Amino acid sequence: MNRSMITATNSLSQLQKKLDIISNNIANSDTTGFKKKEATFTDLLVQQFNNQPDSNKETGRLTPTGIRIGVGSKVAKSDMVTAQGSLEQTDRSLDIAFTKENQYLKVLVQDNGKNDVQFTRDGALYVSPVGNNEMMLVNSDGNPILNENDQAITFNKDAQKYNIDQNGKLTITYANGQSTSVNLGVVSVQNPQVLEQAGNNLLKLPQNLNTNLTNVYTNLTGANRANISIEQGSLEKSNVDIGTEMTDLLKTERSYQLQTRAINIADQMMGLVNSMRQ
Known part of the structure; x- marks a missing residue:
């Protein structure tokens, strides 16, 4: 499995956790006294490649040197929002x-x-x-x-x-x-x-x-x-805002689709490489 597949798979599993949290919030929007949860993400391990051995050639560069490749993201924490409901x-x-x-x-x-x-x-x-x-x-x-x-x-x-x-x-x-x-x-x-x-x-x-x-x-x-x-x-009443939850749901679904698309593209590239070897 290539690196892009690993990155996308890691992110998919964490996005599923966020979808579960949002779904639980929506399901309890009419539950008396219910307090919603919010998930926040953080990057997993990032690997850096120093592709320019001569630092003098990087004089005047505004962006960080090297190439940084991540391996996805994870849910850092899931906090209960204790705000008063109506x-x-x-x-x-x-x-x-x-x-x-x-x-x-x-x-x-x-x-x-x-x-x-x-x-x-x-x-x-x-x-x-x-x-x-x-x-x-x-x-x-x-x-x-x-x-x-x-x-x-x-x-x-x-x-x-x-x-x-x-x-x-x-x-x-x-x-x-x-x-x-x-x-x-x-x-x-x-x-x-x-x-x-x-x-x-x-x-x-x-x-x-x-x-x-x-x-x-x-x-x-x-x-x-x-x-x-x-x-x-x-x-x-619960402190769940259906509008906010639906917006977060759509954004998370789009991120989920992006990761599945990355896996699909990586699979197509591997297929092309295999066909060239033949």
């Missing part, structure tokens, strides 16, 4: 939207048979019966929403009214007029790029994390709860 008013008491970036609800998820605390911006909450005349606060997939002490939020089935204030305090009013309050579990993520997409609109910590959790997120408890900003009766 809010959609629903007037539903169990719908909430964060109005500050990087704040997330804590959700208890069964992951490979183990309980795992994961995070979400999806504020569409529901109640589910758990027996013993009790109800539990859950997300759309039935996973428990946690309180500030990482405990599932349960309450009597006679609950009739729910109020969630801007600092994440849930007040439940019962049929007899009595009420109870509990603080929703909320974290502020300082380093969102560490988190992995776990599916179902959830984010999780990677396995074998080699950094202190305090460098990744902070539990908003005690005095820090004053930093929480929640709007009841609204949902945050």
Whole structure:
């Protein structure tokens, strides 16, 4: 395989990764609280040939000396864009939207048979019966929403009214007029790029994390709860701009076509060389 084929093949595999990221963004454009990702590229190893041994003959040259031949490009990083999405008013008491970036609800998820605390911006909450005349606060997939002490939020089935204030305090009013309050579990993520997409609109910590959790997120408890900003009766829409994503998709497809064309031309050249040898 000649050098042009190697270069094009390397770039094709990386362009496919970008196409996957764009496709995922478009597919989740209507997902509540979804945060898009952006891929950035960097050059792979570049080899330089000094075809002019006499530097004196390059006097006055404005471009770099020698010939540089690359071997393609790669996705350098895939960053999650945490920009705030627009809010959609629903007037539903169990719908909430964060109005500050990087704040997330804590959700208890069964992951490979183990309980795992994961995070979400999806504020569409529901109640589910758990027996013993009790109800539990859950997300759309039935996973428990946690309180500030990482405990599932349960309450009597006679609950009739729910109020969630801007600092994440849930007040439940019962049929007899009595009420109870509990603080929703909320974290502020300082380093969102560490988190992995776990599916179902959830984010999780990677396995074998080699950094202190305090460098990744902070539990908003005690005095820090004053930093929480929640709007009841609204949902945050995704921050995906379909126009931008479609433009990036077309540009990436054109780059993909260019690389496949390079492979085709290299194949034709090799065919010509073989025919000349015969």
